[in-house]
Amino acid sequence: MILSIRTKLTLAFAFVAFVLILLTAFLANTFLESHFRQYIIEKQEQRNEEFVSLIRQQYIDKGSWRIDTIENIGVSALEQGLIIKVTDSSGKTIWDATVHNSGLCRQMIEHMIKNMVSRYPGWKGQYTIDEYPLWVDFEEVGKVEIGYYGPFYYDDSDLYFIKTLNTTLIWVAIIALLISVFIGAYLSRRLSVPITKASETAQRIAKGDYSQRSKVNTSTKEIRELITAVNDLAETLENQEHLRKRLTADVSHELRTPLTTLQSHLEAMIDGIWQPTAERLKSCYDEIIRISKMVNDLHFLAEVEGESHKLNKTNFDLYELTSNIVLNFQSQFKNKNVGIVLEGSRQELYADKDKISQVIINLVSNGLKYTPSGGLVKACVTGDKKTVKLIIQDNGEGISEEDVPNIFERFYRADKSRNRLTGGSGIGLAIVKAIVEVHHGSVEVESTVGVGTRFTVSLPRQ
Numbered sequence: 297m298i299l300s301i302r303t304k305l306t307l308a309f310a311f312v313a314f315v316l317i318l319l320t321a322f323l324a325n326t327f328l329e330s331h332f333r334q335y336i337i338e339k340q341e342q343r344n345e346e347f348v349s350l351i352r353q354q355y356i357d358k359g360s361w362r363i364d365t366i367e368n369i370g371v372s373a374l375e376q377g378l379i380i381k382v383t384d385s386s387g388k389t390i391w392d393a394t395v396h397n398s399g400l401c402r403q404m405i406e407h408m409i410k411n412m413v414s415r416y417p418g419w420k421g422q423y424t425i426d427e428y429p430l431w432v433d434f435e436e437v438g439k440v441e442i443g444y445y446g447p448f449y450y451d452d453s454d455l456y457f458i459k460t461l462n463t464t465l466i467w468v469a470i471i472a473l474l475i476s477v478f479i480g481a482y483l484s485r486r487l488s489v490p491i492t493k494a495s496e497t498a499q500r501i502a503k504g505d506y507s508q509r510s511k512v513n514t515s516t517k518e519i520r521e522l523i524t525a526v527n528d529l530a531e532t533l534e535n536q537e538h539l540r541k542r543l544t545a546d547v548s549h550e551l552r553t554p555l556t557t558l559q560s561h562l563e564a565m566i567d568g569i570w571q572p573t574a575e576r577l578k579s580c581y582d583e584i585i586r587i588s589k590m591v592n593d594l595h596f597l598a599e600v601e602g603e604s605h606k607l608n609k610t611n612f613d614l615y616e617l618t619s620n621i622v623l624n625f626q627s628q629f630k631n632k633n634v635g636i637v638l639e640g641s642r643q644e645l646y647a648d649k650d651k652i653s654q655v656i657i658n659l660v661s662n663g664l665k666y667t668p669s670g671g672l673v674k675a676c677v678t679g680d681k682k683t684v685k686l687i688i689q690d691n692g693e694g695i696s697e698e699d700v701p702n703i704f705e706r707f708y709r710a711d712k713s714r715n716r717l718t719g720g721s722g723i724g725l726a727i728v729k730a731i732v733e734v735h736h737g738s739v740e741v742e743s744t745v746g747v748g749t750r751f752t753v754s755l756p757r758q
């Protein structure tokens with residue numbers, strides 16, 4: 297059976313309260329049965345002793361008694377349920393309650409039976425007589441027989457006490473039950489409302505509305521974490537959706553121009569308007585190579601952005617890696633008459649070597665691309681205890697201030713017309729940034745038009 301958290305908590309509170317009340321009532325009554333019964337027996341014993349002592353004091357001398365006072369004591373005892381008979385040493389009756397008022401005696405015993413049966417239906421008590429010898433100056437002057445309904449009995453005030461206690465317990469039970477249901481309902485409301493809202497938000501997100509966020513304020517740690525998780529999920533999905541839309545738009549936009557050019561060139565050649573000269577075919581081929589490079593770059597970028605957990609990390613020396621790449625670029629630099637130098641020292645790094653190679657290649661090739669003949673590109677590898685730095689600096693054309701914040705965006709080119717000629721697709725730096733970020737590093741750029749550009753990549757050593 298699926299129940300709401302509210303119903304479950306309220307029921308749980310009520311159940312706990314109910315069990316506690318039952319336990320209290322059971323313990324209270326058990327206590328009453330043993331301790332209160334003992335107390336009553338002791339109280340009755342004490343009362344008997346007191347009557348015996350009072351009667352003993354009524355002995356005057358040489359077998360004479362204050363009979364009037366004994367009668368008063370006897371009547372008072374009778375009113376309390378004790379049937380007293382006093383005899384002297386020879387066994388002669390001095391005073392007997394049954395003789396004095398047999399009707400009242402019977403009435404008292406019936407009253408006691410009624411009291412006990414009302415408390416314990418089926419109670420089996422019987423009339424009991426205790427004997428107490430009366431001693432005066434070491435001489436037994438007589439004896440008192442006290443008859444009562446035994447082994448013990450509750451008088452009206454005892455029964456009233458038990459009844460009041462049970463009524464109080466019932467009231468405590470009702471109030472405790474009400475309070476627990478109220479607290480249970482209040483607490484479960486406080487828990488269930490934010491959970492329900494978070495779940496509603498999650499359902500709307502599941503239906504594709506990624507702009508949804510849960511704004512519930514709660515002091516419950518787990519619920520707060522749940523809401524944050526739902527909101528983070530929505531944010532991630534929104535970003536992914538945004539990226540997906542932008543990528544589709546960018547790709548179609550970037551591919552449209554070269555494909556249209558290719559299409560019109562090939563149509564012209566098929567229709568016989570253009571002769572398919574080697575030069576024209578080479579131009580078409582170059583365009584295809586460019587499109588193919590762009591597609592490959594995009595594929596690589598998607599891989600880096602989407603597979604952050606699949607880094608193949610190893611320990612390697614960044615200086616050595618940079619040195620090898622610089623060596624491979626040497627002839628291209630020579631051809632363009634641009635100088636390349638490497639500075640710095642050995643730096644151990646734990647990272648994905650292939651992806652870091654791509655970072656160095658992209659930055660060095662940009663240095664070559666955007667530095668005119670006669671310029672210089674400097675690579676430098678340094679580091680401290682925690683971080684390793686790779687700096688690629690050139691004295692080329694530089695990047696204008698308004699372009700600097702955008703150059704890491706995919707397909708962004710500072711000077712589109714010229715960059716198209718250099719074959720740049722505008723993805724190289726986006727790849728650099730994505731790779732550095734999956735390694736939890738950062739990349740910064742400082743540039744001045746006409747002076748040069750400096751890229752600084754910082755990577756955590758581990």
Ligand code: ADP
Pocket residue numbers: 658662663665666690692693694695703704708709710711715719720721722723724725726749
């Ligand atoms: P591209 O393939 O166009 O070079 P990138 O993402 O590598 O794409 O670079 C984006 C843009 O940033 C380039 O088009 C260029 O305008 C600018 N840029 C990158 N590196 C440099 C540099 N070293 N000097 C000047 N401009 C640069």
